[in-house]
Amino acid sequence: MIEAREPIRVALLGCGTVGSEVLRLLQNQPEDFAARTGAPVQVTGVAVRRPDKHPEVPEHLLTTDASALVDGDVDVVVELIGGIEPARSLLLRALKSGKSVVTANKALLAEYGSELYAAADEHGADIYFEAAVAGAIPLLRPLRESLAGDRINRVMGIVNGTTNYILSAMDSSGAGYAETLEEAGRLGYAEADPTADVDGFDAAAKAAILASLAFHTRVTASDVYREGISGITPGVFAAARSLDRTVKLLAICERVVDEDGSESVSARVYPAMIPRSHPLAGVGDAFNAVFVEAEAAGQLMFYGQGAGGAPTASAVLGDLVAVARNIVVAGRGPRESAYAQLPVRPIGETPTRYHISIDVEDKPGVLSQVAATFNEHGVSISVVRQQGRGADANLVVVTHSAPEAALRSTVDKIAQLPVVREVVSVMRVEGEPS
Ligand code: NDP
Ligand code: HSE
Numbered sequence: 202m203i204e205a206r207e208p209i210r211v212a213l214l215g216c217g218t219v220g221s222e223v224l225r226l227l228q229n230q231p232e233d234f235a236a237r238t239g240a241p242v243q244v245t246g247v248a249v250r251r252p253d254k255h256p257e258v259p260e261h262l263l264t265t266d267a268s269a270l271v272d273g274d275v276d277v278v279v280e281l282i283g284g285i286e287p288a289r290s291l292l293l294r295a296l297k298s299g300k301s302v303v304t305a306n307k308a309l310l311a312e313y314g315s316e317l318y319a320a321a322d323e324h325g326a327d328i329y330f331e332a333a334v335a336g337a338i339p340l341l342r343p344l345r346e347s348l349a350g351d352r353i354n355r356v357m358g359i360v361n362g363t364t365n366y367i368l369s370a371m372d373s374s375g376a377g378y379a380e381t382l383e384e385a386g387r388l389g390y391a392e393a394d395p396t397a398d399v400d401g402f403d404a405a406a407k408a409a410i411l412a413s414l415a416f417h418t419r420v421t422a423s424d425v426y427r428e429g430i431s432g433i434t435p436g437v438f439a440a441a442r443s444l445d446r447t448v449k450l451l452a453i454c455e456r457v458v459d460e461d462g463s464e465s466v467s468a469r470v471y472p473a474m475i476p477r478s479h480p481l482a483g484v485g486d487a488f489n490a491v492f493v494e495a496e497a498a499g500q501l502m503f504y505g506q507g508a509g510g511a512p513t514a515s516a517v518l519g520d521l522v523a524v525a526r527n528i529v530v531a532g533r534g535p536r537e538s539a540y541a542q543l544p545v546r547p548i549g550e551t552p553t554r555y556h557i558s559i560d561v562e563d564k565p566g567v568l569s570q571v572a573a574t575f576n577e578h579g580v581s582i583s584v585v586r587q588q589g590r591g592a593d594a595n596l597v598v599v600t601h602s603a604p605e606a607a608l609r610s611t612v613d614k615i616a617q618l619p620v621v622r623e624v625v626s627v628m629r630v631e632g633e634p635s
Contacts, residue, residue: 208243209525212270214291215281216249216258219305219332222514223279223521224258238525246270248282271295277524279517280304289313296320296328301528303520305332305513308397311406311422314413318537327527327534329520334407335360335489337512338505339519344414344493345535351495353415356454357631358491359484360407362508363398364430364450366390368472369485372438372447378431390487400429404452404470412454412468415493417541420454420468426548428471437626440558440597443588446474447482451631457546465546474556475632482632549606554583554630556599559615560622563594567620571596574618578611579603595625602635 211227213220227234227244234242247258248267255263264270271278271291278295280302282288288309292302297320304310310317310333321328331341335358344353359365363385370381382399385391397403405425412420430450441448455467475482480502484490489507494500506512527534561567568585575582575598584599600608608627616624 206240206529208241209238209277209528210243210245210275211521212273212275212278212295213244213247213281214267214270214278214288215283216247216255217281217283218510219513219517220247220279220281221255221257222510223281223517226511226514226518227521234522234525237522239529240525242521242525245273245275267291268294271300272298275300276528277301277303277521279521280306281517282306283308285309285312289316292317292328293320296326297324299324299326301327301329301524303329303517303524305330305517307333307403307406307410308422311409314410314421315419315537315539322536325533327524329524329534330410331520332513332516334410335491335503336362336505336507336509337515338489338491338503338507339516340491340503341410341414342519343501343503344411345538348493348495348498349535349538351497353493353495354456355494356411356415356452356491357481358452358503359449359481359489360411360452360491360507361398361401361404361450362487362489362506363391363395364401364404365484365489366487367399368430368433368448368450371433371435372442375435375438377435378433399431401427401450401470404450408452408454408468408470411452411491412466413539415454416456416466416543417538418466418543418545419539420466420545424468424545426469426471426551430472433472434626436558437628440556440626441474441628444474444556444584444597444599445477446556446630447477448472448474448628449481449484451475451481453631456543457551465544467546467548467551469548469551471629473553473629473631475630479632549609550604552602552604552635554600554602554633554635555608556597556626556628556630557612557615558625558627559596559598560625561594561596562620562622563589563591564620567594568596570618570620571598571615574614575600575611578607578614580607580611599630
C-alpha cells in the first residue's frame with residue numbers, strides 16, 4: 202500500500218522528438234509511476250518554442266516561458282531542449298533553487314558539466330543524464346554506480362547512430378559517402394544539418410562524458426581528439442575488406458599507464474578499421490554498442506538503440522523515477538566524482554596501430570625504401586602486402602602500435618619518396634592486440 206503523498210511536480214522543457222515521448226509515456230501509465238516512485242508524478246507545464254505545433258500537449262500545460270516554468274512550483278526540471286543556451290541558464294536556475302534536473306543534453310554536459318554538478322552539490326539537488334550517451338542503453342548508471350567499486354581501464358564503442366548507419370550502408374552497398382549521407386537524410390537518420398554527427402562532435406561530447414565518469418576526471422569536449430567520417434571512401438572499405446576488417450566511428454576513452462607508473466586519460470573519436478570478428482563490427486544500422494573493460498569485472502558490452510524518441514525517453518524516465526524516489530526519501534543520487542583529475546594525454550603521444558595504403562611504382566627496391574622509412578621513425582611494421590601490378594601497384598602496410606606523431610612524420614616522408622605515387626589513405630586500426 203502506497204502512502205498518500207504530495208505529487209512530484211515536473212516541468213518539461215522541450216517537447217520535440219524526445220520530449221513528446223516522455224510526455225506520452227508519463228501520461229500513459231501514471232499509476233505505475235506513482236507505485237515505482239512512492240508518489241504521483243505530475244507534469245505541471247511543458248515549455249516549447251511554437252505552441253501551435255503541439256496539439257498533443259493539453260493546452261493548459263503549454264507555455265513559451267521556460268524560465269517562469271522553472272521558477273514555478275516544481276520539484277524536477279526535465280530539460281529536452283538541447284544546445285547550450287537557454288538550456289544552461291535554465292538548469293542552473295533550477296539547481297540553484299534546489300530543484301533536481303534530468304537532461305539528455307550531451308553538448309551541454311560535455312562543456313558545462315562541472316558547473317552544473319557544482320550547483321547541484323551546493324544546493325542539495327540531483328542531476329541525472331542517462332539519455333545523454335547511447336540513448337536507451339543503460340551505460341552511465343553502470344559506470345557511475347554499478348562499477349563504482351572497480352577500476353575502469355577502457356571504454357570503447359559506437360556512440361553515434363547516424364554515422365554508424367552511414368558506415369554500415371557504405372560497407373554493405375559499396376556506395377560513396379555523399380550518396381549514403383543523402384539516403385540517411387531521406388530515411389530520417391541524418392538531420393538537415395548533419396555536421397555534429399558526421400564531423401564527430403556528437404560522439405566527442407559523449408566521449409567526454411564517458412571519460413569523466415570512467416576515470417573520475419573532468420574531461421570536456423575540447424579535450425577529446427576528434428575526426429569525422431566525411432573522408433571515408435569506398436576504397437577505404439575495399440582495403441579494409443581485403444584484410445577482413447570494416448570501418449566504424451569509435452569513441453575511445455582509455456587509462457594510459459606509463460612505465461614510471463604515472464597515469465593519464467586518452468579520449469578520442471575517429472573512424473578506425475576493426476576486425477570483422479570484433480563484436481563492434483556486427484553493430485549495424487543506427488545501433489550503438491559500448492565495450493567497458495574494468496579490472497575486476499573484465500569485459501562488459503552494452504548494446505541497443507542509441508537514439509530516437511521512445512528509446513531515449515526510456516532513459517529519461519528511468520532518471521525521473523530515480524530522482525523522484527530520492528525526493529520521496531529525502532535523499533540524493535551520486536554526485537560528480539572528479540577526485541583523480543588525471544591529465545589528458547595529447548593525441549600526438551597516444552599510441553595506435555595504423556593501416557596505410559600507398560600507390561607505388563612497380564619495380565624492385567620499392568618495398569625496402571618504404572620499410573626503411575618506417576624503421577627510421579621507429580614505427581614497427583606488422584603486415585605488408587602488395588596488391589596490383591604496374592600502374593595499379595599498391596602497398597598496404599599495417600603497423601604495430603606507434604605514437605601518432607611518429608606515424609605522421611613517417612607518412613610525410615613516405616609521400617616524398619620518388620617511388621611513391623600517392624599515399625591513398627591512413628586509417629587507425631583498433632580492436633586487436635598491439
Ligand atoms: P528536438 O529539436 O526534437 O526538440 C527540441 C524541443 O525544444 C522542441 O519541442 C522545441 O520547441 C523546444 N525548444 C527549443 N527552444 C526552446 C526554448 N527556447 N524554450 C522552450 N522550448 C524550446 O530535440 P530532440 O528531442 O531530438 O532532443 C532533445 C535533447 O535530447 C537534446 O539535448 C538531444 O541532444 C538529446 N538527445 C536526443 C536524441 C534523439 O534521438 N533525438 C537521442 C539522445 C539525446 P518546438 O517544438 O516548439 O520547436
Ligand atoms: N544524433 C545522435 C545520433 C542522436 O545519431 O546518435 C543520439 O544522441
